[in-house]
Amino acid sequence: xxxxxxxxxxxxxxxxxxxxxxxxxxxxxxxxxxxxxxxxxxxxxxxxxxxxxxxxxxxxxxxxxxxxxxxxxxxxxxxxxxxxxxxxxxxxxxxxxxxxxxxxxxxxxxxxxxxxxxxxxxxxxxxxxxx
Numbered sequence: 001x002x003x004x005x006x007x008x009x010x011x012x013x014x015x016x017x018x019x020x021x022x023x024x025x026x027x028x029x030x031x032x033x034x035x036x037x038x039x040x041x042x043x044x045x046x047x048x049x050x051x052x053x054x055x056x057x058x059x060x061x062x063x064x065x066x067x068x069x070x071x072x073x074x075x076x077x078x079x080x081x082x083x084x085x086x087x088x089x090x091x092x093x094x095x096x097x098x099x100x101x102x103x104x105x106x107x108x109x110x111x112x113x114x115x116x117x118x119x120x121x122x123x124x125x126x127x128x129x130x131x
Contacts, residue, residue, distance in 0.1 A: 003064070006130050007046055009102045010068055014044055017093045019086050035073065035119070040086050043071040054131070064130040068094065068104065071112075073119040080111075080120060087122050094126045101131040 015022065026033040026043040035041050047067045054063035070090060074083040091107035098104070105127045112121040 003046075003048060005100075006048075006064065006066070006102060006128070009099055010044070010046055010128075013094065013097060013099070013104070014070075017090060019089045019093070038075065040072060040074045040083055042073070042090075045069045045071070061131075066128055068126040068128055070094075070124040070126075072122050072124065073115065076114060076118050076120055078120070080122070083120065083122055087124055090124050091126075094124070102128060103130075104128050 011027070014025065020040065020042055024036060024039070024041040026035075026041070028045060045068075047069055049065040049067065051062050051064045053060045055061040072083060072087055072090070074080075087109055091109060094104050095107040096104065107124055107126045110123040110125060112123055115121045
């Protein structure tokens with residue numbers, strides 16, 4: 001078990017989504033990502049939460065919890081219909097997905113609105129647990 005395993009499994013699931021090309025998705029500590037001049041783009045962050053002992057056998061069994069946060073952006077003035085369609089598509093792609101020991105749970109939508117930098121932002125937040 002490692003947080004890098006979680007990151008790799010989440011990254012693979014995001015890469016399997018046909019909603020945005022990989023060059024429109026920003027990841028933490030990536031070198032020089034520049035938002036496109038037009039169209040929708042996203043930023044993915046994994047927020048690790050508390051871990052807890054889920055069982056005891058020969059050794060303790062730890063379960064890791066956290067959130068996959070996908071911030072989706074479109075330029076101000078473009079309306080939210082296209083952005084909302086991408087958000088709904090991503091929510092459907094991520095929700096209730098299980099691979100290996102990673103479980104993605106219910107995907108929620110949070111309208112942030114104007115981010116102050118010329119973009120309209122909607123976040124997709126998916127809790128996860130890793131056995």
